[in-house]
Amino acid sequence: MTPSNVKKLVAYFNQFERFSIAVSGGIDSMILAYIANRFSKAKVKVVHAFSPAVPEAALQRVKAHAKRYQWDVQIVNAREFADPNYINNPLNRCYFCKSNLYTRIAECSQGVIFSGTNLDDLSDYRPGLEAAKEQNVKHPYVEVGIDKVGIYEIADHFGLAELHALPAQPCLASRVETGIKINAGDLGFINKIEEKTRLLLPKQKNIRCRITLKGAFLEVDKLPESRLFDELSNVLGQMCEQEGHIFSGIRTYQKGSAFINGVAHV
Incomplete structure (x- = not known):
């Protein structure tokens, strides 16, 4: 029917x-x-x-x-x-x-x-x-x-x-903090970080790499257990260093619609 x-x-x-x-x-x-x-x-x-x-x-x-x-x-x-x-x-x-x-x-x-x-x-x-x-x-x-x-x-x-099976997937530019100019290199970097994270954390639905004035953060639905957390942090830290970004850590995903007052919401 x-x-x-x-x-x-x-x-x-x-x-x-x-x-x-x-x-x-x-x-x-x-x-x-x-x-x-x-x-x-x-x-x-x-x-x-x-x-x-x-x-x-x-x-x-x-x-x-x-x-x-x-x-x-x-x-x-x-x-x-x-x-x-x-x-x-x-x-x-x-x-x-x-x-x-x-x-x-x-x-x-x-x-x-x-x-x-x-x-x-x-x-x-x-x-x-x-x-x-x-x-x-x-x-x-x-x-x-x-x-x-x-x-x-x-x-x-x-x-x-x-x-x-597709998670919500706003455009990659939504990961860049308001006021930081958009450039194709940063968006490609964001995509690489998120794809790598999906390989290491396949059960996570929402994965966001945020570029902020304080550096690059990874956000996921649930923080992984300590061993995997450390492994992921090391991998992403190396990727950030290769791309000229400061890796500022992994934190819990926040949902919303834009960077407002320094907080990411997409």
């Missing part, structure tokens, strides 16, 4: 003859693309914007699913690194990122643009939503009342185990 959430989404999609979906490679937008392509009557285009702020794994995931399910996919350059407002990393950096993203998608799309924003996102500090509003981007999950739990339920129903 088709879940009621899926029926609501399909009914919403079918109001449109054609639309594009901004797909980051995370579970929210990937599930949106899966349902739209499988069940809606509309002509659907999937658009993924590559950028130093997006892990290579996300791009490969989008390509793999597009091939498997025969999606009409287009890969574009987000070009946010050409925007000094983004590079300067103010508190509302996400606004400039999304402004560039939706402008690029609009250049190659026909019809309305959809995002994977869900109900839970509305309770967080997300300046990118203002950019979406300015460019008339719509949020199907919000329109039909679906939160993060509902998205995971859809993934589970259709047996999309790979997507169901």
